[in-house]
Amino acid sequence: MRAYRAVWSTWTALTVCVGVALCAATSPVFVVVLLFATVGVCAGVISGNLHLLAEKPAPATRVLVTKVAKSAVCAGSAAVACYGFGPTMGAALVPLVVGVACTSPPFVGRVRRWADGESGPADNTLGAAAAEPRPTAYQELAYWSDAELYAVWCSSLASISRPSGSGQKVTVASAREYLLTEFERRHPEEVSAWLNSGAGLAGDPPRFLLDRDN
Structure with a gap:
């Protein structure tokens, strides 16, 4: 799983970098910054609330801040990348986003645990x-x-x-x-x-x- 996570993270990061570059090249700077900040803040707030509600015991403050910051940066970057790919890819952007989400390590890991729970022996x-x-x-x-x-x-x-x-x-x-x-x-x-x-x-x-x- 570690190798899969590394491969997925690499090609996803490269894809996001391309999208961010396209957005920066075709949109005003303030639009890029505003989009990144708006989506990042929203994602960070949602992530923090979910971690506090779902994790018992509650994570340490430093760990929670790290998770929130990571969620904010990832969501903001993804939003900017999608905005950059939008004019060139059009509707084809939807299957790309779905493909990235469905092949992500957390999703794959959850499917594997579900499959093990259904078919694994006692x-x-x-x-x-x-x-x-x-x-x-x-x-x-x-x-x-x-x-x-x-x-x-x-x-x-x-x-x-x-x-x-x-x-x-x-x-x-x-x-x-x-x-x-x-x-x-x-x-x-x-x-x-x-x-x-x-x-x-x-x-x-x-x-x-x-x-x-x-």
């Missing part, structure tokens, strides 16, 4: 900590504290290191995917740095979860 428990999260259990992860997620992740590391059957290891690996998805939802920057440094792949626990109030 699984054993992950030690004494928790059962392998199904879609409903995955939603429950949102109510766990960072310290609880950290404890379960460390438990999964211990389970993998012990001799056991292949079925149990597959169960543990699946549970870790759900935990990692929740890490990324809460702390995208820390998780990215953790994985890119090789620490996560090397088995080091996500200590950044303990560096904040829970």
Whole structure:
């Protein structure tokens, strides 16, 4: 999924850059700035409210500001790009936008989780900590504290290191995917740095979860 996310982000960013360049070349500067600011502010406000309502416990202020700023910049840039592509693409812009949205990593990940929940077999428990999260259990992860997620992740590391059957290891690996998805939802920057440094792949626990109030 990391490779897919990198490829999708790259070609999407290039497409947006082309659209922004077209908009800048064909429209007055104040129109570009006004469009970017208006859509960005609206998207930021909506994003902040959704994160505060949906995430329990509420994210730390720094994390929330980062998520809101990211949403504002992405939405503003997308709006400017669409405005730039509009005169040249016309109605063809609609399938382009739909294609970008439907191939985005969050959408693809949600479809994969839905498919796993519909067709996946029943699984054993992950030690004494928790059962392998199904879609409903995955939603429950949102109510766990960072310290609880950290404890379960460390438990999964211990389970993998012990001799056991292949079925149990597959169960543990699946549970870790759900935990990692929740890490990324809460702390995208820390998780990215953790994985890119090789620490996560090397088995080091996500200590950044303990560096904040829970």
